[in-house]
Amino acid sequence: MAVLTEKALIQIRRDLHAMPELALKEVRTSAYLEKVVAGFNQQYLQVRHIDELPTALLVRVAGSHPKRTLGYRTDIDALPVSEKTGLPFASKNPGVMHACGHDIHMTVALGVLSYFSEHQPSDNMIFFFQPAEESENGGKLAYELGVFEGQWRPDEFYGLHDNPDLPAGAIGARMGTLFAGTTEVNIDLTGQGGHAAYPQDANDMVVAAAQLIGQVQTIISRSIDPIEGGVITLGKMEAGTIRNVIAGHAHIEGTIRGLTQVMIKKIDQRLKDVGDGIARSFNCDVKVALNQGGYLPVENNPALTKRFITYMKSNPDVEFVETKPAMTGEDFGYLLSKIPGTMFWLGVDDDSQLHSATLNPKESSIEKGINAITGFLESRMSE
Known part of the structure; x- marks a missing residue:
């Protein structure tokens, strides 16, 4: 033809x-x-x-x-x-x-x-x-x-x-x-830096970030229908400057993928919930920025x-x-x-x-x- x-x-x-x-x-x-x-x-x-x-x-x-x-x-x-x-x-x-x-x-x-x-x-x-x-x-x-x-x-x-x-x-x-939707994830955790010898005077964002990363792994396994599925990958983390200084800031980047827009919105909300919980638990500031753009x-x-x-x-x-x-x-x-x-x-x-x-x-x-x-x-x- x-x-x-x-x-x-x-x-x-x-x-x-x-x-x-x-x-x-x-x-x-x-x-x-x-x-x-x-x-x-x-x-x-x-x-x-x-x-x-x-x-x-x-x-x-x-x-x-x-x-x-x-x-x-x-x-x-x-x-x-x-x-x-x-x-x-x-x-x-x-x-x-x-x-x-x-x-x-x-x-x-x-x-x-x-x-x-x-x-x-x-x-x-x-x-x-x-x-x-x-x-x-x-x-x-x-x-x-x-x-x-x-x-x-x-x-x-x-x-x-x-x-x-x-x-x-x-x-x-x-x-x-046919294809999943994708959302870019950027998370910033802000606490208080300090000397490694005096943790009581600082607010360690490496520890807070580690807890957040661990909790994020439960979103798919415990909040999402396994028949429908979804993915969260946190592929990048930056924190600290030297071994004997407590990090006052941590930055995490990742991606969310889901097969329906309803599923993506649910994962988005659970990620925000985890961020809010970490902020309260560690008395720090957690900002979760999500950008899906046109990738539905x-x-x-x-x-x-x-x-x-x-x-x-x-x-x-x-x-x-x-x-x-x-x-x-x-x-x-x-x-x-x-x-x-x-x-x-x-x-x-x-x-x-x-x-x-x-x-x-x-x-x-x-x-x-x-x-x-x-x-x-x-x-x-x-x-």
């Missing part, structure tokens, strides 16, 4: 892979995407830029007999990872790499768009080439700027993430949550996801895999909290994992993904 040939798609992927850029700095990437889109049949297309989010690109496809507007989103940013693949088209931007496979995401999106530029869809379509997925929550930024209003508001939103653990070109999906759980819409899975299972050309939820984060969850839709996996069959310096997705997944997605969207429009 792809209008762009497989050879052209692979070249696009390699071009994009060689020019990775970090969140909100995707200047060359955005220009390249627009250049490719400019080569498509423009009869049904309308391109839009956002002054306040200059690396974002939106393309509207006018439907012939629209009953709805279908949205398709791809992320365009890369990660601060030094590539170690040894590929001839490896990153030319030192210290930056498409280690999450967004080059595959973009190429698939361009393939789907190229198809509908030649085969006018019956419904309207919005393609959102989104900056800043890895950080800075670009989906939330775009939504809060009022981008998705009027003729630019999808009734349904779809998007994919590549998966090295699935066969190349396979489609993976599940009812419910990717909670797939039940009706739309059921329709998506039914189509993929019934298509003999699609290898469908029902997947488990993942504790990794994705800011498409924010858009799905505002607009119903579905996120799914595209298998890329690689021994290296996402965010790895050696990630090298199978390029044979690209055309298979495009065909599966265009087939589903056309099926959806026929209803």
Whole structure:
């Protein structure tokens, strides 16, 4: 179904892979995407830029007999990872790499768009080439700027993430949550420093922090339904200056992950409760700062996801895999909290994992993904 040939798609992927850029700095990437889109049949297309989010690109496809507007989103940013693949088209931007496979995401999106530029869809379509997925929550930024209003508001939103653990070109999906939501945790404990020989005249924040860390471990094990699950990881702690001085301050950083927003809010509250308890117990000041931003759980819409899975299972050309939820984060969850839709996996069959310096997705997944997605969207429009 792809209008762009497989050879052209692979070249696009390699071009994009060689020019990775970090969140909100995707200047060359955005220009390249627009250049490719400019080569498509423009009869049904309308391109839009956002002054306040200059690396974002939106393309509207006018439907012939629209009953709805279908949205398709791809992320365009890369990660601060030094590539170690040894590929001839490896990153030319030192210290930056498409280690999450967004080059595959973009190429698939361009393939789907190229198809509908030649085969006018019956419904309207919005393609959102989104900056800043890895950080800075670009989906939330775009939504809060009022981008998705009027003729630019999808009734349904779809998007994919590549998966090295699935066969190349396979489609993976599940009812419910695909990705966890994530919250950044910053905790500051402030007491009174002093001489190690006179603990009675000080208020030791190393001891207070140790107690807090121990109590935090009970939140998941004793406050959260084990069937639902959640994660708190406190990955960094700083306190003290020298061995014989009692620390008057400690700083802790970590992350919370949960499969539903309700679960995340519950974990958030329990963490605050623990902080309040430590403050009272140790007569110190404990500040718990939580920042979720746009990284909400990717909670797939039940009706739309059921329709998506039914189509993929019934298509003999699609290898469908029902997947488990993942504790990794994705800011498409924010858009799905505002607009119903579905996120799914595209298998890329690689021994290296996402965010790895050696990630090298199978390029044979690209055309298979495009065909599966265009087939589903056309099926959806026929209803």
